[in-house]
Amino acid sequence: MSKTTTPQHPAVSRDAWIEARKALLVKEKVHMRQGDALAVERRALPWVKIEKRYLFQTEQGERTLAELFDGCSQLIVHHLMYAPDWDAACPGCSFQAEHIDGPARHLQHHNVRIVAVSRAPIDKLLTYRRRMGWRFEWASSLGSDFNYDFHVSFTHEQLARGTVNYNFGTIDTDPRYQSEDLPGVSVFFKDTAGQVCHTYSTYARGLDMLLDANHYLDLTPEGRNDAAYPNWPRRHDEYGDDLKSCCGS
Structure with missing residues (x-):
């Protein structure tokens, strides 16, 4: 991969730069406060009681959804794309998975448990987890609804018809999403009586808020610049010699 170039920017004095930066800061603060308000609305959503009994295969054996909370009352489930007959999780979901371990070790001290769930058999999940060097709990939902x-x-049958109900029906016939498995995050709460409720889910671009690497890119002059990096992200052990050509090492 060759280096990319960004458009030339005017060079200005430090004082002129500070004035331009302060003007942008006003907009950034508006954006931040809007995000805070959205978070309040997100927490105010009504909940749905989970009546169906879901069973998962885990490293510790068979577990119910309620047992995945493991002492916490809040559970975040990463739906990672790994179909039963695939040899590996998809590169995009593998990129998403890179953002789990760091927060998870802190969130468990904030009454939040993070678990990944995929349809591949548990042995495949654990083998791939070892390959990637991850530590988060990964459960198989194979055989479950x-x-x-x-x-x-x-x-x-749904794929043959070319129609799926993804992102609450806002994405149904887009060919980019015609796949037997797609990414998402779902959130659950368990009360003291053991009742589990579904509180939130997000899909597609909604997952971007959890991908810190993208937000680091947003700070840079080049930005995300997807066109210049068409094969990014990859699984982290598949980049080869790109680092030398990309960063000039």
């Missing part, structure tokens, strides 16, 4: 009920997996 869980992925289908939360609209991140789709039957062959």
